[in-house]
Each structure stands twice: as C-alpha cells, then as structure tokens.
Amino acid sequence: MNTVACAQTTAENPVGGWLAESIRGGGVIDRLQTILEVRADRAISGTGGCNAMRGRATISGDTIVFSSIASTRKACSPAVMDQESKFFGALNDTQTWRVDSVRRKLILIDEKGHSVVVFTRM
Numbered sequence: 878m879n880t881v882a883c884a885q886t887t888a889e890n891p892v893g894g895w896l897a898e899s900i901r902g903g904g905v906i907d908r909l910q911t912i913l914e915v916r917a918d919r920a921i922s923g924t925g926g927c928n929a930m931r932g933r934a935t936i937s938g939d940t941i942v943f944s945s946i947a948s949t950r951k952a953c954s955p956a957v958m959d960q961e962s963k964f965f966g967a968l969n970d971t972q973t974w975r976v977d978s979v980r981r982k983l984i985l986i987d988e989k990g991h992s993v994v995v996f997t998r999m
Contacts, residue, residue, distance in 0.1 A: 889975070889976035889978055890936075890976065891915045891934075891936065891941065891974050891976065891983050892915050892916065892917050893914070893915060893998060893999070894912065894913075894914045894998070894999035895912065895913045895914070895915070895983045895996030895997065895998060895999060896910060896911070896912055896996060896997050896998075896999050897911035897912070897913070897964060897994055897995070897996050898995055898996065898997050899992070899994065899995040900960065900963045900964050900967055900993070900994050901963055901967060901993055901994075902991075902992070903963075905926075905960060906926070906956060906957065906960055909926045909957060909960065910924065910926065911923075911924065911925055911926045911960065911961070911964050912924050912999070913968075913983075913994075913996060915934055919933055919934045919935065919936060920932075920933060920934075921933060921934050921943065921946075925948065925960070925961030925962075925964045925965055926953070926957050926960050926961045926964070927951055927952075927953035927957045927958060927961050928948040928949040928950065928951050928953075928961060929948060929949050930946055930947065930948040930949075930965070931946070931947055931948075932944060932945045932946035932947060933945050936974075939973045939974060939975060940972060940973055940974075941971055941972070941973065941974045941985070942971070942972070943968045943969065943971060946965065946968065946969075948965070964994065967985065967987075967993035967994045968985070968994070970987045970988070970993055971985040971986065971987060971993060971994070972986060972987055972988045973985075973986045974986065980997075981997055981998040982995055982996060982997055982998070983995075983996040983998070984996075
C-alpha cells in the first residue's frame with residue numbers, strides 16, 4: 878500500500894460528491910458507482926455499489942471519523958458485495974484525509990498512513 882502525506886490547506890475540504898476509483902489499493906468494478914457524499918453539516922450519504930448508506934462524519938483538521946453508518950440490506954452479485962464490504966470497511970478504518978486539488982481527488986487514510994480509498998470529484 879502507498880503511504881500518503883496528510884498535510885492540509887484551509888482551502889481544501891472533503892465536502893462534496895466523490896466517486897471511488899480505488900479501494901485498498903485495488904481498482905473498482907467498471908460502471909459500478911461507489912459514491913460518498915459529504916455535506917457541509919457533516920452528514921454523509923452515498924452507495925457502496927449495491928446498498929444506499931447514510932451517517933455522519935466528524936471532521937477536525939485533517940482527521941475524519943465516520944460514524945452511525947446505516948445502509949440498506951439488498952443482496953447483489955458476490956463481486957459487488959465484496960467491493961461494497963471493502964468500501965464500508967475502509968470507511969471504518971479511516972483516520973485522516975487529504976484533497977489533491979490538482980488531480981481533484983479525495984484520499985482517505987488509515988492509522989498507518991496508507992490510502993484506503995481514493996475518490997475523484999463528481
């Protein structure tokens with residue numbers, strides 16, 4: 878896994894719509910949209926690719942903790958469910974974040990400094 882620096886500038890923030898392009902260093906299924914929406918009030922919503930989800934994000938500086946995540950319980954194909962499980966697990970492991978404003982990416986980072994999800998801005 879790649880180790881990622883966590884420096885922030887005050888102009889960057891994770892608010893907005895984000896489409897996952899990498900989860901735990903692996904690609905995502907083509908045309909399967911794994912989405913994270915972060916609102917200014919820190920409510921989150923989106924989809925793991927099969928199930929809708931919602932919850933809260935506590936954000937302070939470059940730290941972020943996702944909590945109270947609830948999701949629907951539909952069953953999808955095994956590959957879709959695997960990707961969704963990895964996505965929800967990555968959210969649970971996230972400790973910090975950074976935005977690469979040049980590439981329009983949001984990067985979620987675990988406690989060891991590894992990127993767990995890389996998103997592109999929608």
